[in-house]
Amino acid sequence: MSSDFEVVWCGEGWRSLVNECHDELVARFPDYRFYGIKQKWGVLAFQARPRAGDSTDEERALVDRLTGRYQTASEAVCEWCGRPGSLRSEDAEWLTLCNTCAEDMKTTKYPSSRLIM
Numbered sequence: 001m002s003s004d005f006e007v008v009w010c011g012e013g014w015r016s017l018v019n020e021c022h023d024e025l026v027a028r029f030p031d032y033r034f035y036g037i038k039q040k041w042g043v044l045a046f047q048a049r050p051r052a053g054d055s056t057d058e059e060r061a062l063v064d065r066l067t068g069r070y071q072t073a074s075e076a077v078c079e080w081c082g083r084p085g086s087l088r089s090e091d092a093e094w095l096t097l098c099n100t101c102a103e104d105m106k107t108t109k110y111p112s113s114r115l116i117m
């Protein structure tokens with residue numbers, strides 16, 4: 001596990017996705033520029049650029065493809081606990097949760113499930 005991200009601004013359930021995405025980016029772009037990680041419309045948004053300075057359209061497209069794969073992967077992983085989940089909406093809030101966490105959210109402030117990792 002990468003120690004680069006002691007803190008991520010998304011659910012802990014996505015931590016391994018974030019680490020894998022980071023490792024893949026580093027393998028291709030050792031000096032890649034990190035902008036942020038957040039949950040956007042219920043899915044993982046890993047924002048990065050090939051490097052701080054100039055980059056080609058091709059390189060940016062590759063970064064987008066790579067981070068896009070993890071965004072897609074996050075649609076099937078509970079953001080809270082890391083178990084298999086699905087994208088759900090409640091009013092205007094979009095969240096990717098497993099059934100247990102989604103049930104918990106109806107009655108408690110936050111899910112009681114612990115992280116599986």
Ligand SMILES: [Zn+2]
Pocket residue numbers: 078079080081082083085097098099100101102111113
């Ligand atoms: Zn869960």
